[in-house]
Structures are given as C-alpha cells and as structure tokens.
Amino acid sequence: MGYSFEYIDIILLAMIAGFIFLRLRGILGKRTGFEGKASPQFEEVLKKVKTSQKNNKLENFDQKAQNEFLKGAKIAYETVITDFSDNDNKITTSKALLNDKIYDQFNKALKERSERGHEAEITFIGVSSASIKEHKKIGHILNVTVDFIAEVITCIRDKEKRIISGDPEKIKKIYDTWVFSRDTTSSNPNWRLVDILN
Numbered sequence: 001m002g003y004s005f006e007y008i009d010i011i012l013l014a015m016i017a018g019f020i021f022l023r024l025r026g027i028l029g030k031r032t033g034f035e036g037k038a039s040p041q042f043e044e045v046l047k048k049v050k051t052s053q054k055n056n057k058l059e060n061f062d063q064k065a066q067n068e069f070l071k072g073a074k075i076a077y078e079t080v081i082t083d084f085s086d087n088d089n090k091i092t093t094s095k096a097l098l099n100d101k102i103y104d105q106f107n108k109a110l111k112e113r114s115e116r117g118h119e120a121e122i123t124f125i126g127v128s129s130a131s132i133k134e135h136k137k138i139g140h141i142l143n144v145t146v147d148f149i150a151e152v153i154t155c156i157r158d159k160e161k162r163i164i165s166g167d168p169e170k171i172k173k174i175y176d177t178w179v180f181s182r183d184t185t186s187s188n189p190n191w192r193l194v195d196i197l198n
Contacts, residue, residue, distance in 0.1 A: 066132050072191070073146050073180060074127045080193065081150070084110070085122030099181070099194045117159040121168055125151035133177065140185045145197070148176045 076097050083094040084106060091098065091106045098106065113120065129149040136143055151173055155166030166172070179195040 066135075069144065070130050070132065070146070073144075073178075074130050074148075076180075076191070076193070077127060077130070077146075077148055077150065077176075077178065078124055080106075081122070081152070082124050085120050085124075085154075096190065097193055099192045102193050102196065113156075118164070119157050119161075121153075121155050121157065121166075123153040125153065125171060128173070137184070140183060142182050142184055143194070144180045144191075146178050146180065148174075148178065150174050150176070 076094075080094045080097060083091055090110060091103060095103060127148060127150045129147070131147050132144060133147050134143075134145040151171050153168060153171055155163050155168045158164050175198070177197040178193055179197065180191045181194040182189075182191045
C-alpha cells in the first residue's frame, strides 16, 4: 500500500500490552506454560524498538512490519481475553487497549454475568494463528483487521458451582476477527481494539 508510518508505532503496542499482561498473569495465575520471563520473541521486539528509536525512520507496512504488528496484537488479544475471564464486573487491566464502545460492551456483559450469579473459569492456552485480513487508512485513521484462532479451557458455573456451559477439562478453539485502530495524527502511539466482527 502507498502509506507508511513509524516502525516504533507498530510495536509500542507489544510493549504496553506485554507490561499489562505480565501484571495480569501475576494476579490471576491462569496462563499456562509461563516460566517467569518474557518470551524470546517479545525480547526480540524490545530490541527492535531500541533500533527503531535510534534510526527514527519510516517503514512501509510490508510483510516484516506486519509480522511485528501481529506480535503485539497477539499479546493484546490474550490480555483482553484473560481480563474478561476475571470475575470482577468491570474491565480493568486491558482498559487502555479498548476504545470506549468496546470497553462499555465488555463491562455490560460482565455486569450481566455477575447479576445472574455466574462465574467464568477461563484458562488461556495460546494463540494458534493470527493473520492480517485487511489494513487500510481512512483519512488519518489506520485500521488493521486481524483473524485470530486461539485455544482456551472455559466453563461457566452458577451460584451452586454447577457447570451450565463449557467443559473445565476440554480445550476449545475460538475464532475471532478484531479491528485495531490508531489515529496517525495523535501524540498517543497506542493501538486500540475498536470492533469485533464475529
């Protein structure tokens, strides 16, 4: 495509979401397979941030840039899903990753779940696949649509702790299409989730 943007903007989301995710995991203890250190892939993202800051140059949204964006998008996806599994009736740790519309929708769903006396048990296994379906710039707004396939273990229990949906022993695949957006004229470098298409 003909537009370009700062390389650092693509991967700042990975830094921010990664920090939020590390704090979230320490609180919930739901993430499986974590050994207490950032993954090698995330460490590589951090190195590239330093390089990008030094060079301070623009990069096209080519395949390399898309791969870096997807690293941050995967972390953001996991952060939001795990936050939603918390049985508080309000989104907290992933608020900075959501626009107002999505934030309000998530909080409404959490409130309704709480009012019914239901509790969610969600263990996030990992993102099996993440691919960019579309990326386009409308005016000064840059939108990137991402298809996710993830694996989770999930169930919902009622007040008596009886399972009303899901299976606490079975891994389930989930399919989502999320739209991330950034205002290229804003001083805020963060990408935000602005729509969920399915």
